[in-house]
Amino acid sequence: MRLYADTADRSAAEGLLATGLFAGVTTNPTILRRAGSGVDDIPAIYRWATESGAREVFFQAWGEDTETLVERGRELRGLGDEVVVKLVASRAGTAACARLAADGVPTLLTAVYDPGQAMVAAAAGATYIAPYLRRLIAAGRDGHGDVLAMHELLAATGSGTKVLLASIPDVPSMVALARHGVDCFTMAPAIAEQFFADELTAEAVRTFEDAVAGTP
Ligand code: G3P
Numbered sequence: 001m002r003l004y005a006d007t008a009d010r011s012a013a014e015g016l017l018a019t020g021l022f023a024g025v026t027t028n029p030t031i032l033r034r035a036g037s038g039v040d041d042i043p044a045i046y047r048w049a050t051e052s053g054a055r056e057v058f059f060q061a062w063g064e065d066t067e068t069l070v071e072r073g074r075e076l077r078g079l080g081d082e083v084v085v086k087l088v089a090s091r092a093g094t095a096a097c098a099r100l101a102a103d104g105v106p107t108l109l110t111a112v113y114d115p116g117q118a119m120v121a122a123a124a125g126a127t128y129i130a131p132y133l134r135r136l137i138a139a140g141r142d143g144h145g146d147v148l149a150m151h152e153l154l155a156a157t158g159s160g161t162k163v164l165l166a167s168i169p170d171v172p173s174m175v176a177l178a179r180h181g182v183d184c185f186t187m188a189p190a191i192a193e194q195f196f197a198d199e200l201t202a203e204a205v206r207t208f209e210d211a212v213a214g215t216p
Contacts, residue, residue: 001178004056004186006166008035008045012189017052024056025049026130026166026186028086028110046079058108058186060086061096069096077105084127086110089117094124101125108164113141118150122159128184129154132167144176151182171195 061072087093108128136143164184
């Protein structure tokens with residue numbers, strides 16, 4: 001199981017990485033902007049994330065044509081071995097993914113909405129695909145069914161490409177897909193906190209602590 005923090009907010013990401021439960025941090029330009037950062041801050045984000053224990057840090061290449069994306073992808077990977085280069089699953093992005101993957105660069109194709117895109121991602125040699133579950137559902141599609149189809153076709157064909165689920169609405173959605181073998185998830189910090197919010201567990205903590213305090 002690999003869990004990731006889908007944020008560029010330093011204190012939120014560091015808090016999750018400090019638990020030892022999160023393998024890394026995923027970003028995109030929107031996530032950078034939400035944290036008050038931009039692409040110029042990518043080297044600094046890479047530094048604090050890896051210093052906080054991230055084993056993979058995902059940065060998205062930007063630009064509209066394959067050449068630009070490949071060049072930016074190489075620059076991003078040049079930051080260090082923990083970088084995974086994200087590319088949008090457009091024609092240009094998928095072609096750039098194939099070029100970078102052929103050079104041994106770990107890649108993730110993002111904004112994946114259709115199981116057919118999982119096929120071309122596998123042909124490109126992508127390390128991961130990131131379907132957007134919440135946005136699939138919001139668009140009226142069968143989000144869980146489509147993600148499952150992606151996972152199944154990759155597993156059935158023996159592809160090395162893995163589903164890394166993104167745009168996650170809640171923990172039960174992850175549980176439902178994990179039951180079918182999906183094992184990589186990137187989530188907003190607020191969703192991650194749901195893992196630690198069970199009321200009965202909180203009550204058990206209080207009961208055990210009270211028992212310790214009451215021990216003669
Ligand atoms: O990494 C996925 C993210 O950019 C989209 O997530 O929650 O805004 O749909 P969300």
